Amino acid sequence: MSTGNMNLTLKVWRQKNNKTTGALVDYKLADISPDMSFLEMFDVLNEQLINKGEEPVVFDHDCREGICGMCSMFINGRPHGPKDLVTTCQLHMRSFKDGDTIVVEPWRAAAFPVVKDLTVDRSAFDRVIAAGGFISVNTGNAQDANNLPIPKMQADAAFEAAACIGCGACVATCKNASAMLFVSAKISQLALLPQGQPERYRRVQSMVAQMDAEGFGNCTNTGACEAECPKGISLENIARMNRDFASAKFVSEETV
């Protein structure tokens, strides 16, 4: 399968399950093509491991098109590797050099326990969404789209927030393992649109409370999340969430 000429040393985190401690294990890979994606390189490694009768490395992946948010991997100290605005599946081996040593670790956060090797349990994000990241609408005929005029700027900002794929790179790279970029994007995509208004202040309180309950850290505005986000989610969303939170707690009469 591999027809390239790159020789690499991988240091991969191997961990049986959440109950055991893991360690970095060295693997030598030869003849890797620079045109392979990072995950294809792992496929090659796993084929070799399987042929040798060893356990393959477990890692999350799904669409391999950069849109599903399943792939993770903390590569050489950065989530999704060295490229900006790219997920691990869209990272190619040409971004590395022949002879490189590549350290691959799972996302590290108390709220993201390791399932096995490089796979972590990100269902904390699902519970944050379930706490309020939705709108309640009565079923019935769809109304005419033009009944709800939305300014272009507003629609664009909502769309940009909605681009979040929930991969967790923000949590992984944050020195405090804070989930504020993710939560604020999910709050903003609804807070910016008319459909999100009825539940706006209830939503921000519920989702922030769930975020805290999951054991994520607190934001210190280093901006690492924004820099590493494969979808370019902006820190503006965190400021918007903080504003909405203040309005909810000090202005709104609705308590959650």
Place this chain on the structure above:
Amino acid sequence: MSGFGNAFSSSIGKKFIMGATGIFLVLFLIVHCGINALIFLDDQGLTFNIGAHFMATNWIIRAGEVILMLGLLVHIFQALRLTLQNNKARPVKYAVNDGKANSKWYSRSMGLLGTLLLIFLVVHLKDFWVVSRFTGIPSVDANGHEDLYAVMRDKFQDPVRVAVYLLAMVSLCYHLLHGFASAFQTMGWNHSKYNGIIKSVGVWYSIIISIVFAAMPLAFHFGLIK
């Protein structure tokens, strides 16, 4: 505080307290720096001593001093609480973490910079605050005011003390470089029309405050003001 729920105990609420006390301390530094800069008038500290006398005797200022101490303590204890919580949020550290690829070192080192400032503060309060409020200033100037200027001049003859103060001002500069703009972001004051102004005012504020403060021990030590 029924009805406010977890307004201040939630992660965002705790950050509001950090941001608000931070902005309060930023405002305090302007007053502190402004009055101390009177030493540069080079009038044997006559004007500076008038300012110091006012600050020591006016009851509104003295009441403000209590609020300042409270604000400072809240800022410190909240930072400690948040840091402990943040450490717990990542129990297993990364073997390799390339922080410099995505953020400024001083934004990731606010705890370290703040701790250096706290150590400096103990030295600084012992040097001047304890003297002017408790143990007493030994001499008076030509106007008959307590001569705090002379206390400064004498203390800054010690090169070790000057070095400690300079190091502290470097820490202060970096702490403010992140803290100033960060407080605005925390309070939710992020707006495309004002972000540029906040950022540049923050940078200029941090640099000017630190340089003016740092100039004081240097000026006394090298006899530029007598």
